[in-house]
Amino acid sequence: MLNKEPMAIENMYINGKWVSAMSGETRDIVNPANGEVIAVVTEGSNADAIAAIQAARTAFDQGAWPEMHARERADLLHKIADRLEQRVEEFTKLETLNNGKPLREAEYDITDSINQFRYYAGLATKPHGVTYDVPDQIQAMVVREPVGVVGQIIPWNYPLVMATQKIAPAIAAGCTVVIKPAEQTPLTLIRLFEIIDEVGCPPGVLNLVLGLGATVGHELASSPLVDKVAFTGGTETGIKIMKTAAETIKKVGLELGGKSPNIVFADADFDTAVDYALFGIFANQGQVCSAGSRLLLEESLVETFIPELVRRAQLIEVGDGMQETTEMGPLISERQMQRVLDYIEIGKNEGATLLCGGYRIMDNGLDRGNFVAPTIFGDTTPDMRIVQEEIFGPVLAIQTFRTEAEAIALANGTKFGLAGAVFTNDVAKAHRVIRKLRAGITWINTYHPTFNEAPWGGYKQSGIGRELGTYGFEEYLETKQINVSLQTAPSGWFRH
Secondary structure, three states: OOOOOOOOEEOEEEOOEEEOOOOOOEEEEEOOOOOOEEEEEEOEOHHHHHHHHHHHHHHHHOOOHHHOOHHHHHHHHHHHHHHHHOOHHHHHHHHHHHHOOOHHHHHHHHHHHHHHHHHHHHHHOOOOOEEEEOOOOEEEEEEEEEOOEEEEEOOOOOOOHHHHHHHHHHHHHOOEEEEEOOOOOOHHHHHHHHHHHHOOOOOOOEEEOOEOHHHHHHHHHHOOOOOEEEEEOOHHHHHHHHHHHHOOOOEEEEEOOOOOEEEEOOOOOHHHHHHHHHHHHHHHHHOOOOOOOEEEEEHHHHHHHHHHHHHHHOOOOEOOOOOOOOOEOOOOOHHHHHHHHHHHHHHHHHOOEEEEOOOEOOOOOOOOOOOEOOEEEEOOOOOOHHHHOOOOOOEEEEEEEOOHHHHHHHHOOOOEEOEEEEEOOOHHHHHHHHHHOOOOEEEEOOOOOOOOOOOEOOEEOOEEOOEOHHHHHHOOEEEEEEEEEOOOOOOOOOOO
8 A cells, every 4th residue: 555645744934934833843734524634734832933923023113014105005905815816716615624614604704804805905094193173382193003013813713714804904004913823724824824925025024823822822922022912712711811911011802702692582584583593503513703502582482483493403404514515514623522512411411401413423424524413402591501601513502581671681691792683573672672782793683794894892701802894903003192382482381
């Protein structure tokens, strides 16, 4: 039997050059649909992160980058978008191969990334200064300046689009960047840096470091040379990053976990509400921070809504994301799959009723992948762990209510506050309830639409700051006050 030719090692990008890790360590990247190794990447450490941070610091403080005008930064973003648009099919397939999500979801993500570069290219050249009419012959003004060196830490559920929604505003603002993808899903970001290299980005402005959060991520959060750290991921890790960043008083942007409520009133359009209840939790295998993982259902709907919801959940086509017919793919890793299966057992032990799913799918050739059937629990209570804790998988917990006030209390009854939705044909009720939800992203009669023009972020333990839109741009800008005397004369404060 012939031995397979070893795979070429994918490297990091630091100071305008492709480099391997100083340690020489590597990591196998696995297809979650079948467990096969699809790539080998260099495995960075804190030493590599330090080198990248220094490159970003030098690029920000001196050289060509700080002298570039906003229009030149916008041109750079447009060039990246144009090159990415030429490779949509390649990036789509690679994202699905690495992450597992269905092709149609991956294609949407890649298209969204292209649009993010173009959106922030447009913002880069827009005026954002202010002048003030103040007394004493002073012209007071405010100018906005880039924050500086930014560390960005990306999750594995949206490998490219979560990266580009951080990179694009940072570059538009004039910052320099050191970015770390999730160790499981670096492949599309590596390909993006090929484009960044091709379009002639100045050395040190954009740096890619591969490796673990405990080493590379920690260095980004702790280094005094980093002015801001932006992180998307779990709340527990976000808390650690915030504590570490506090030691150097750096700016922090955190987009964290959720346990978002999807509230359905009896007067809602039935078919629409059922459809979005499914989409809210089972899109991207439930691995979405804003997933509608709690369905709050008005009691009078229980006898009709739940059977239809269960029936349709059982019809979802689960499989390899590379298959055109697949509607739900695998979970990202065996570890994440086991976490989800453990939570399912917790739900059963707590006394919730398992209405469908609740098992690993082993038939139809899926036994080598990380597939879990769409799972729905009924008869839950607010104190259950499956109601309170983020599972990050295809598991829905149903809660019921009788009154509007009870629905609001249940909706706000967790430590999270990322997202939420209301389904009703009563416009006034919809607005009343939405206004009382303690959540940063809300929807009425829909679930999950996200727009580059609108801010994204949460309340409570779902994060700090906002991404996307002008709000996301502001996160990468400092505010400087400038006062200009309109008359040259001594102050007269001292008598002698």
